[in-house]
Amino acid sequence: MKLTGAEIFVESLKKEGVQHIFGYPGGVVLPIFDALYNQKDIKVILPRHEQGAVHMADGYARSTGKVGVALATSGPGATNTVTGLATAFMDSIPIVVFTGQVPTPMIGVDAFQEADIVGITRPCTKYNYLVKNVNDLAYIIKEAFYIASKGRPGPVLIDLPRDVIASKTDFYYPPTVSLRSYNPNYIGNRWQIKKAAEAIKKAKHPVIYAGGGCILSNASEELKELAELTDIPVTLTLMGLGAFPGEHNLFLGMLGMHGTYTANMAIHNSDMIIAIGARFDDRVTGRVKDFAPNAKIIHIDIDPTSIRKSVHVDIPIVGDVKLVLIDLIKELKALTETNEVIDEARKQWKKLITQWKKEHPLTYEYSKDVIKPQFVVEKIYELTKGEAIISTEVGQNQMWAAQFYKFNKPRHWLSSGGLGTMGYGFPAALGAKVANPDKLVITIAGDGSIQMNIQELATAVVEQLDVKVAILNNCCLGMVRQWQELFYGERYSSSLLCEIPDFVKVAEAYGAVGLRAVKPSEVEPVIKEALKIKRPVFMDFKVDMFEKVYPMVPAGAAINEMILPEKKEKKEKLKAIK
Amino acid sequence: MTHILSLLVENKFGVLSRVAGLFSGRGFNIESISIAPTLDPSVSQMTIITSGDDRVIEQITKQLNKTIDVIKVSDFSDQDYILREVALIKVSARGADREEALRITNIFRAKIIDSSPTTYTIEVTGDEKKIEAIVNLLRPLGIKELVRSGPIAILREEKNK
Ligand SMILES: Cc1ncc(C[n+]2csc(CCOP(=O)(O)OP(=O)(O)O)c2C)c(N)n1
Numbered sequence: 001m002k003l004t005g006a007e008i009f010v011e012s013l014k015k016e017g018v019q020h021i022f023g024y025p026g027g028v029v030l031p032i033f034d035a036l037y038n039q040k041d042i043k044v045i046l047p048r049h050e051q052g053a054v055h056m057a058d059g060y061a062r063s064t065g066k067v068g069v070a071l072a073t074s075g076p077g078a079t080n081t082v083t084g085l086a087t088a089f090m091d092s093i094p095i096v097v098f099t100g101q102v103p104t105p106m107i108g109v110d111a112f113q114e115a116d117i118v119g120i121t122r123p124c125t126k127y128n129y130l131v132k133n134v135n136d137l138a139y140i141i142k143e144a145f146y147i148a149s150k151g152r153p154g155p156v157l158i159d160l161p162r163d164v165i166a167s168k169t170d171f172y173y174p175p176t177v178s179l180r181s182y183n184p185n186y187i188g189n190r191w192q193i194k195k196a197a198e199a200i201k202k203a204k205h206p207v208i209y210a211g212g213g214c215i216l217s218n219a220s221e222e223l224k225e226l227a228e229l230t231d232i233p234v235t236l237t238l239m240g241l242g243a244f245p246g247e248h249n250l251f252l253g254m255l256g257m258h259g260t261y262t263a264n265m266a267i268h269n270s271d272m273i274i275a276i277g278a279r280f281d282d283r284v285t286g287r288v289k290d291f292a293p294n295a296k297i298i299h300i301d302i303d304p305t306s307i308r309k310s311v312h313v314d315i316p317i318v319g320d321v322k323l324v325l326i327d328l329i330k331e332l333k334a335l336t337e338t339n340e341v342i343d344e345a346r347k348q349w350k351k352l353i354t355q356w357k358k359e360h361p362l363t364y365e366y367s368k369d370v371i372k373p374q375f376v377v378e379k380i381y382e383l384t385k386g387e388a389i390i391s392t393e394v395g396q397n398q399m400w401a402a403q404f405y406k407f408n409k410p411r412h413w414l415s416s417g418g419l420g421t422m423g424y425g426f427p428a429a430l431g432a433k434v435a436n437p438d439k440l441v442i443t444i445a446g447d448g449s450i451q452m453n454i455q456e457l458a459t460a461v462v463e464q465l466d467v468k469v470a471i472l473n474n475c476c477l478g479m480v481r482q483w484q485e486l487f488y489g490e491r492y493s494s495s496l497l498c499e500i501p502d503f504v505k506v507a508e509a510y511g512a513v514g515l516r517a518v519k520p521s522e523v524e525p526v527i528k529e530a531l532k533i534k535r536p537v538f539m540d541f542k543v544d545m546f547e548k549v550y551p552m553v554p555a556g557a558a559i560n561e562m563i564l565p566e567k568k569e570k571k572e573k574l575k576a577i578k
Numbered sequence: 579m580t581h582i583l584s585l586l587v588e589n590k591f592g593v594l595s596r597v598a599g600l601f602s603g604r605g606f607n608i609e610s611i612s613i614a615p616t617l618d619p620s621v622s623q624m625t626i627i628t629s630g631d632d633r634v635i636e637q638i639t640k641q642l643n644k645t646i647d648v649i650k651v652s653d654f655s656d657q658d659y660i661l662r663e664v665a666l667i668k669v670s671a672r673g674a675d676r677e678e679a680l681r682i683t684n685i686f687r688a689k690i691i692d693s694s695p696t697t698y699t700i701e702v703t704g705d706e707k708k709i710e711a712i713v714n715l716l717r718p719l720g721i722k723e724l725v726r727s728g729p730i731a732i733l734r735e736e737k738n739k
Contacts, residue, residue, distance in 0.1 A: 122596060123603050127646045130592075147646060181588055181649045305640040308633065 002168040005134045005160065006035040009098070012141040014041050015173045018069050020060065020434050021045070022053035026073025027113060028100035028162040045434060045463055048455035050077050052427040054084020055453070057095045059428030060435045062414045063389055065218065067094045067148050068431065074100040075113030078159070079120065083421060085155045086124040090418025091239060092216060094153035096144050103163040104132055118159050126154030134167040139174055146177045151184030152303040153216055184302060188319030188327060196274075196298045196315045197331035203272035203296075204345035206232045209255065209284075212239030212417070213277015213301060213321045220244065220410045222325035223276065229332060231346070233353055235263035237278050238402055239417040246386070246406030252353065253362065256284040257553045258399040261360035261562060264553070266353055267292055268560040275299045275313075277321040279306040281418070290558035300324045360564065362403050364547070371520050373397070373472040373543040376527075377404040380442060380470060383527050388440040389432050391415065393425040393449030395479035397472045399549040401444040423452025426469060430456060433465045440468075440531070447473040447497055457510040460536035468530045468537045474545045475499050482548045486563070507538035516540040580609070581635050582654040582661065582731050585624040588647045589615055596647055597624065606630065606638050610728035621649065625730045658734040664701065664727040665709045666691075670720035671698045679719055686712045697722060705729070 003011065009032055013021070022045050025033045036044050047053040050072040057068030072081050078099035088095050102111040107130075118130045127147050129140050137160075144156040200206060214223050220243050227234050227250050234244045235255040244251055253260030255267055267273065273295045278284070285291040288310055299306075299313040300321055307316045317324055364374040377400050380388070386406055391414035392398040398415055407413050414432060416424040429443040443450075450471055460467055472478075480495040504514030513533055517526040523541065530537040551562040587593050594613055601608045609627040616623045628638060635653070642651045671679045671693075679698050683690055688702035702712050706729065713724065 118592065119595070122592075122599055179646065182646045303644065305637065305644050307640075308636060 001170075003171045004031065004035070004168050005137055005165040006031040008134070008137050008169070008171050009141070009160070009165070010035045010039060010042065011171055012138050012173055013069065016067070016141070016145050018042055018067075021069045021071055022047055022056040022060075022431065023071035024050050024053055024073065024077060026075075026077045026100065028102065028165070029071065029073045029077075029160070031165050032071065032098075032100075032160075046459065047427065048458050049453060050080035051084050051423065052430075052453050052456045052459065054081045054095065054097060055087065055421075055424050055427035056431030056434070057097070058084060058088045058093050058424075059391060059414050059431030061088075061093050061095050061431075062428070063411050063432035064435045065411065066435070067096055067145055069096050069098070071098045072100070073113070074102055074117075075115045078115050078117040081117075081157075082121060082124065083419075083423075085121055085157065087416050087419045087421045087424055088155040089124045089126065091212060091416065092153050093155065094148040095155045096141075096148050097155060097157045099157060099159050100165070101130065101159045101161040104161045105163070107161065117157065121157050124155075125157045128157040128159070130159045131161065131164050134164050134169045137164065138172060139177075142174050143177050143179070146179075147182065151182070185304075185318050186302070186320040186323055188300065188317040188324035190327070192315055192317045193324065193327050194331055196317060197328060197335055199272065199296060199298065199315060200230060200232075200274065200332065201335050201337075201339075202342065204342055205270045205349045206230070206272040206274065207252075207266045207270045208232050208234040208274045208276065209237070209267065209278055210234060210240045210243050210276040211237040211278025214240055214243035215277075215410045217277065217302070217321040218410070219277070219322035219325055222322055222329065224248075226325055226329055226332075229329060231350075232274070233266060233350070235259070235267065237281070237284055237417070238415060240278065241402060241413040242407035242410040245408045247408060252357075254402055256281075256559070257286070258403065258549050258551065259553075259559070260362055260403075261551055261564065262353060262356040264551070264559040264562060265356050267295075268558070269352075270295045273297045275301075276325070277301060280310045282310070284559075285311060286553045286557055286559035286561070300328075360551075363565065365565075366520075367544070368520060371517060371523060371541055371543045373474065373541070373547055374400050374404050375520060376470060376472060376523055376541050376543065377401055377444060379523050379527055380444070381405045383524070383531065384440055384442065388412070388442045389414065389429070389436060391425040391429040391432065391441070391443045393443070393445040394420045394422045395446045395449060395477065396474070396482065396547070396549050397444050397446040397449070397478070399479075400472070403549075405444075422446075422449040426450060426467075427453050427456045427459075429467045429469075430460055430463075430465050433467050434463070443467065443469040445469055445471045446478055447471055447475065447503070448477045450503075451501075454506065457507065457512055457536065457538075461511045464535075466534050466536060468539065470527075470539045471503055471541060472543050473503065473540050474543050474547070476545055478545075478547075479549070481545075485548070486552075487554070503538050503540040507536075512536040512538060514538045514540065516542070518542045579631070579635075579655070580627060580629045582659065582729070583626040583628060583639070583642070584652045584654055584731060585626065585642060586616070586649040587613075587622050587624055588649065589620050589622040590647060593622065593647050596645060597626075597642070600641050600645060601628070601638075604637070604641065606634065612728045612730055625728070627729060654731055654733060659731050660734060661705050661729050661731040662703055663706060663709055663729045664703050665713070666723075666725045667700045667702065667713065667716060667721060668723040669698055669700060669716045670696060670722060672696050675719050679716065682712065682715045688712065
């Protein structure tokens with residue numbers, strides 16, 4: 001029996017085990033929506049903006065490891081997916097996005113709602129396709145899911161012209177694909193791994209620096225085993241949070257621009273960095289020239305282009321993080337010799353680290369009168385026992401969430417790291433909730449970012465996605481304001497938001513629940529109530545506008561040149577002036 | 579330093595822009611690029627002349643290898659290769675200059691492929707130096723148009739095997 005392109009789309013997704021699609025309709029994709037209407041296996045969730053759809057697919061993918069799927073119409077529908085694709089691309093998230101296209105004979109004539117989405121998204125997708133013939137459709141879908149999820153994952157876009165959607169052919173879904181031009185290397189080179197193991201044994205001041213690659217390759221167990229076996233402390237990137245238990249005594253906290261004092265000092269003073277599934281992003285290295293001047297670097301990554309892109313690497317190992325760690329642990333276990341000089345140096349190193357931890361822990365000054373944003377995050381952590389899936393927006397809220405919520409498990413932290421997309425957090429949380437209906441899902445947001453996809457509150461209410469949003473409402477674009485205070489002579493150009501809108505009323509207008517806390521004593525009761533209500537809730541926390549994220553490595557500084565929190569007196573003075 | 583990269587790529591639409599986009603998106607330099615099908619019609623061969631320090635070339639090679647649709651990348655620079663380029667030169671040729679143009683053409687073992695009462699069109703094949711040399715000699719006669727293919731390259735076989 002012959003099937004239409006639309007029917008092949010549905011059947012192919014079923015073969016891929018897809019259970020949810022985030023899709024927004026429009027002219028050319030109506031036959032697809034019609035085909036989806038007639039079946040029960042795939043549930044379609046209607047977002048209120050195509051950007052929301054892609055972030056939902058992304059949150060779905062990050063929280064499960066499965067490929068997320070979104071669908072949009074041609075032209076404006078397609079262009080609205082670009083920020084979502086770029087977000088997923090920068091963080092290596094496996095999603096497949098389908099867009100409609102004008103009929104093939106009309107491509108290139110500036111037809112109504114035509115956009116060259118394949119051209120537009122070429123630099124922000126791992127791969128993309130324009131399907132020109134319905135006979136290719138099933139194979140392309142198979143290939144797209146393969147490319148999205150294999151090797152270093154990433155977003156793939158498939159553009160479907162109207163006539164391809166409507167034409168008919170025999171349906172055959174290939175069981176496997178093989179691409180002569182795409183064969184990622186999974187197994188690390190044995191000799192390199194041996195060399196790495198020997199170097200680790202000889203290191204006096206080693207640190208493990210692990211990133212999002214550990215989450216993507218499901219390597220948390222192996223990472224923990226490596227750290228415990230070698231007794232080497234671990235720092236994580238923003239993308240890596242949850243790959244190593246946040247409460248573990250070997251954990252140093254996050255590193256980088258807003259990393260902990262201990263993590264940044266440990267990296268800077270180390271003689272060996274074991275980089276695992278991380279890419280030496282500029283927010284991590286600070287001024288590259290002065291990054292870890294005495295360290296030898298072992299770098300494990302599936303993507304050879306990540307290695308030696310910004311820093312020199314002594315022992316590169318290309319391979320899947322999990323598989324390489326398994327081999328590395330084996331090699332290390334075989335090296336039983338001990339060396340007193342090194343043991344003693346390691347002891348001193350750990351002592352130094354303990355001292356750093358004690359001298360400069362992550363802190364903030366609690367206040368009885370005004371809610372400190374860090375206090376809200378701490379309370380959320382406490383009241384959820386660290387079990388919630390947390391998504392964030394971008395800015396101070398993101399950094400405080402990263403610093404003060406301790407993640408003990410992978411895939412519980414959803415944050416736009418590479419692109420830093422305001423508007424990511426809330427839809428991503430909804431996608432995660434769709435995938436994990438039994439888990440508690442919370443967004444930590446700023447009053448600026450939440451407005452970038454606030455319309456998805458409608459999706460939350462209609463689909464009964466019981467997600468809680470904690471808005472750290474500082475009445476400004478906090479991170480921008482912080483930079484303006486520190487580096488632009490307190491000229492707050494276009495960064496004040498003037499307490500608009502009333503988020504409680506917005507929530508209510510959408511049929512959700514709105515709660516507000518103005519005093520520190522109200523924080524806990526508000527969170528407790530939100531957790532009790534089985535509906536979407538906006539929690540509006542009126543927080544201290546002047547609070548800043550510390551430590552901070554200013555742009556262009558080395559990571560040991562951190563600005564630390566000001567002393568109390570100075571702060572009081574600052575406030576008096578304002 | 580200049581590098582000659584020889585690529586085998588899938589012969590699909592969009593491949594050239596994928597490869598070119600990789601260079602432009604990362605600020606890498608392309609001095610010339612040429613592409614044509616191989617014996618296997620599903621595969622095309624691309625020759626790219628680029629330049630950069632070792633780190634840049636390492637990134638370029640890795641990024642090309644990572645690009646889906648690129649089957650194989652080889653850097654010819656440290657190897658024994660033959661490089662050729664074709665140039666088509668339309669030159670003024672009146673009176674005595676006709677004789678001069680013919681003479682230069684013969685010296686370079688080039689060919690006259692078209693002629694009019696006032697012009698010759700000359701086809702010359704060779705490496706960059708040879709093409710520049712003939713262009714310099716013809717210039718005084720008045721070059722009306724110059725079209726160059728950009729270089730293509732192939733490895734030499736080992737002789738004493
Ligand atoms: C789409 C987008 N536009 C602009 C920015 C630049 N930016 C980074 S943080 C920030 C302020 C965020 O303000 P808010 O959401 O209120 O969070 P806060 O920093 O106050 O916690 C801005 C404008 C961005 N990251 N993303």
